[in-house]
Amino acid sequence: MKLTHILEHPYVIQESEVTEANVSAKILKDPKQTKMLSIAFRHDHTIPKNIVARLGPKPTDDQVVQAWSDLIDDTLRRNDYGDLSAGGKFDDWLTRLYINGQADYEDINGEGGDALGIWAALSKRGLLKPRDQDFNKFSNIKQLQRLRNDPDYRSELRRIKDAEKIEKMKREKKDLTLIDNDRFLVTVPFDYGSCYVFNNSTGYQANFCTGSSSGTTWFPRYAPDGMIVSVLDKTNMNNKDGKWQMHAVTDQLVNADQDDRGRHNLSKNDQKFAELFPGLMKEIVDAIASHAEQITVMSKDLTNGKGYDISKEINDLKTKFPLSYASGEQEPEAEEGDADNTPGTWTVRHIPSDRTAHIPADSREHLLSKLRNKYPQYPETDYEISKEA
Numbered sequence: 001m002k003l004t005h006i007l008e009h010p011y012v013i014q015e016s017e018v019t020e021a022n023v024s025a026k027i028l029k030d031p032k033q034t035k036m037l038s039i040a041f042r043h044d045h046t047i048p049k050n051i052v053a054r055l056g057p058k059p060t061d062d063q064v065v066q067a068w069s070d071l072i073d074d075t076l077r078r079n080d081y082g083d084l085s086a087g088g089k090f091d092d093w094l095t096r097l098y099i100n101g102q103a104d105y106e107d108i109n110g111e112g113g114d115a116l117g118i119w120a121a122l123s124k125r126g127l128l129k130p131r132d133q134d135f136n137k138f139s140n141i142k143q144l145q146r147l148r149n150d151p152d153y154r155s156e157l158r159r160i161k162d163a164e165k166i167e168k169m170k171r172e173k174k175d176l177t178l179i180d181n182d183r184f185l186v187t188v189p190f191d192y193g194s195c196y197v198f199n200n201s202t203g204y205q206a207n208f209c210t211g212s213s214s215g216t217t218w219f220p221r222y223a224p225d226g227m228i229v230s231v232l233d234k235t236n237m238n239n240k241d242g243k244w245q246m247h248a249v250t251d252q253l254v255n256a257d258q259d260d261r262g263r264h265n266l267s268k269n270d271q272k273f274a275e276l277f278p279g280l281m282k283e284i285v286d287a288i289a290s291h292a293e294q295i296t297v298m299s300k301d302l303t304n305g306k307g308y309d310i311s312k313e314i315n316d317l318k319t320k321f322p323l324s325y326a327s328g329e330q331e332p333e334a335e336e337g338d339a340d341n342t343p344g345t346w347t348v349r350h351i352p353s354d355r356t357a358h359i360p361a362d363s364r365e366h367l368l369s370k371l372r373n374k375y376p377q378y379p380e381t382d383y384e385i386s387k388e389a
Contacts, residue, residue, distance in 0.1 A: 023091040024069035028062065036099045038064045046106035047071075068095070075109045081117030081157075082124075082164045083171075090116045093135075102140050115144035121160045122153060166201050169193040176298055178229070178287035184277075185232040186284055190298050192219040198230045198245075203237030206256035208245045223302045225249050227295070227313045229284060233277070241276060248316035253324075270323045279328025281321055285314050340364035340387065349384040358388070 027033050038061040041047065051067055059067075072091040076084040084090050094112055097103045103112065119135065122128045129152060138144050147153055173193035179186040189195045192210070199211030209218040210228060222228060226249030236242035243256040251263045253273055260268050273281070288295065288310065296307035318325050345360045346367050361367035364387070368380060 023072060023088060023095055024065045026088065026092060027065050027069070027095065033099065034061050034065055037061075037068060037095065040099055040101070041068055044104050046104045068098075071105065071109070075113040076116070079113035079117035081114070081121040081160060082167070084113070084116055084120055090120070097140065107141060111145065112141045115141050115148070117164075118147050118153075118157060119144055121157070121164065122147065125156075125160070127153070127156055162200075166197060169196045170201065173197050174298070175230075176291060176294060178291060179283060183233065183235055184280065185234060186280075186287070187230050188288075188295060188298075189219075189228055189230060190223070190302065192216050195219055195228070195230070198232070198243070202232065204240055204243055204256050206240075206243045206245070207258060208254075208256075210245070220302075222247055222250065223299075224304075226316070227288075227299070227308050231277075231280070231284075241272075244273065246317075246321070248313065248320045251320055253321055266320065267323070270321045273321065274323040274327035277324070277327075281317065281324035282328065285317050285325065288314055288317075345388045347386050347388055350378070351382050351384055352378075 027037055041064045048071075051071065055063055055067060069091070072094055073085045075094075076090055094103070094108050094116075097112075098105075098108065119128075119132070119138070123133070123135075132147065148157065170193075172191075173189070173196075174191040175187045175189045175194035177185070177187050187194065187198070189198065189210075195208065195211030197211070199206045199208055210222055212218070226247060229246045231244040231246070233242040233244075240256040240259070244254065246253045251266050252261070253266065253269045254261050255269075255272075292310040296310060299308040300306065341363045343360075343362045345358055346364070347356060348359055348367070348371070349356045359367060359370065361370060364385070367385065371378070371380075371383065
């Protein structure tokens with residue numbers, strides 16, 4: 001059943017209607033509009049089944065209006081060009097189209113949000129041509145959709161869409177910060193949005209598949225198997241070596257261009273990471289240990305409720321990237337006499353004859369053993385011994 005032209009001029013926006021963000025309050029003030037929306041809603045077979053089930057077999061008009069308002073707000077929040085749910089401007093316009101039978105929920109959710117987003121994005125930036133500036137001239141979604149492929153707007157819309165997508169991902173991303181200091185930002189992502197922001201938002205544009213345009217496929221393939229760790233070097237963020245991502249369970253530690261990717265290059269990348277960031281891997285491991293409970297809880301949605309095994313994650317980082325983990329450690333100062341217990345070459349002077357020899361040995365004791373075996377007639381006191389540098 002389609003309801004047509006119940007209201008005059010369904011696309012006209014009144015200034016007084018812009019103050020309330022949620023359209024339900026405005027609809028419920030008008031009993032006639034409430035009733036017509038309720039009728040349209042009950043005959044719309046494109047409404048999500050879970051919404052219909054939640055309302056039950058005999059929902060009240062008020063319940064229907066609230067459900068509709070929530071669906072519209074969600075549509076306007078999730079378009080590709082920025083959140084349009086505030087202000088109440090566009091949800092009122094869409095509701096009028098709906099009541100007049102010019103669009104069902106599928107039309108509005110599948111096309112309407114993005115179409116409105118396009119107009120709003122261009123308007124906000126002052127990029128609309130005079131012919132398109134008056135929103136009240138648009139009487140349906142298809143007229144708005146024309147803007148998408150208009151040669152005057154096409155390239156600008158592509159740029160805006162990319163920027164808005166990053167901002168949207170920033171608002172919705174789910175991750176945990178392990179380290180954030182003057183040099184490094186190290187995070188554990190728990191959704192695709194976090195990986196997308198890491199790839200595209202700051203500095204060098206990385207090509208990690210988990211944050212690419214197809215990352216919605218790749219992130220859920222990798223993340224359930226083990227923790228992903230994203231590393232940003234703030235002092236070198238515009239270089240490919242300023243961004244790294246690691247996934248120990250699949251033997252991956254790669255820079256933004258994924259140079260030398262693959263298990264056979266693991267030691268090479270481990271060495272490079274160790275040289276670039278001495279001591280950082282140990283800091284990461286320590287931070288994971290100190291955030292163990294939080295990581296476990298936040299990862300439950302990815303792992304069927306189990307959460308990451310933190311002990312295994314830490315062990316994998318230590319064993320898969322041993323050079324990075326050992327880097328930055330100070331060599332202990334040798335105690336007196338320790339040098340004599342390491343391999344080297346000794347200068348040996350036979351005092352009675354004043355003859356000198358250079359003899360390699362595993363230790364001072366090993367050297368003395370050689371001398372006793374070869375010259376048993378001479379006591380140790382006949383030799384002057386020093387280890388060569």
